[in-house]
Structures are given as structure tokens and as C-alpha cells.
Amino acid sequence: MAVQPYLFFNGRCDEAIEFYQKAVGAEVMMLMRFKEMPDQSMVRPETAEKIMHARLQVGDAIVLVSDGMCTGGEQKFEGFSLTLSLDSVEEVDRRFNALAEGGQVRMPLDKTFFSPRFGMLTDKFGVGWIVLVEA
Numbered sequence: 709m710a711v712q713p714y715l716f717f718n719g720r721c722d723e724a725i726e727f728y729q730k731a732v733g734a735e736v737m738m739l740m741r742f743k744e745m746p747d748q749s750m751v752r753p754e755t756a757e758k759i760m761h762a763r764l765q766v767g768d769a770i771v772l773v774s775d776g777m778c779t780g781g782e783q784k785f786e787g788f789s790l791t792l793s794l795d796s797v798e799e800v801d802r803r804f805n806a807l808a809e810g811g812q813v814r815m816p817l818d819k820t821f822f823s824p825r826f827g828m829l830t831d832k833f834g835v836g837w838i839v840l841v842e843a
Contacts, residue, residue, distance in 0.1 A: 713790060716776030717833060718783040721759040724773060724833050728764065731806035732792060738763040789836035797841055800825040804839040807831050
């Protein structure tokens with residue numbers, strides 16, 4: 709059994725995938741657009757090229773993503789954060805800074821009693837991240 713986060717980007721999924729490919733090395737394992745649905749009566753012309761479902765591999769984890777209903781407006785990701793556990797301070801610094809680009813640092817990188825490097829941020833899509841060296 710696996711628990712996998714499923715993130716809805718409200719029309720910005722292509723942009724999010726490209727960002728996560730650069731920031732955390734995400735690999736697209738599967739991607740399906742709305743135009744590929746068997747029943748096209750459910751597809752609005754303006755959403756045909758949007759992502760209905762994609763599966764990303766991030767390290768050992770799977771993250772599922774979609775454009776969702778594409779209703780416009782800002783998507784709110786509240787009540788959770790994705791945690792990126794890395795092997796070195798240098799890797800934490802690199803990934804944290806990449807994820808923080810265009811976002812907001814909530815807790816700057818620093819040494820803590822439980823990790824030599826720990827920080828928290830919200831990326832430019834509003835997704836919360838905790839980045840740390842696993843001690």
C-alpha cells in the first residue's frame with residue numbers, strides 16, 4: 709500500500725511539472741491530457757491541452773498531478789507540506805533554493821537539533837515544502 713499526494717494546479721500543471729523537473733529532478737512517468745479522454749463531450753475546447761493526470765517520480769516517491777477543473781484563480785494548498793529528505797547539506801541548499809525561486813521562505817535554512825540543515829518554504833505554486841538532511 710502507498711499513500712501518494714495528488715496536487716491540482718488549476719490550469720498551471722505544465723508549468724509546475726517543468727519547475728519540479730528543474731528544482732527536484734522530477735521525472736514524468738505518465739501524462740494524459742484532457743483531449744485524450746474517450747468521451748470528448750466532457751472536454752471543453754479551452755481545456756483540451758491541459759493535463760488530466762500525470763505521475764511524477766521524485767526520488768523514491770510518486771507525486772500525482774493534474775490541472776484539475778481549470779477554473780482559474782489561485783490554487784490553495786493548505787494543511788500539509790511535502791518533505792524532501794536529502795543526504796547532504798549541499799544538496800539541501802541547492803534544492804531549497806531552487807524550490808524557493810518565486811516562492812516564499814517560511815523558515816530559512818539553518819542547523820537544528822535534529823538536522824544539520826532544515827528549512828521550510830512555499831513554492832511559487834503555493835505548495836509547502838520542508839527540506840532537510842535526514843539525520
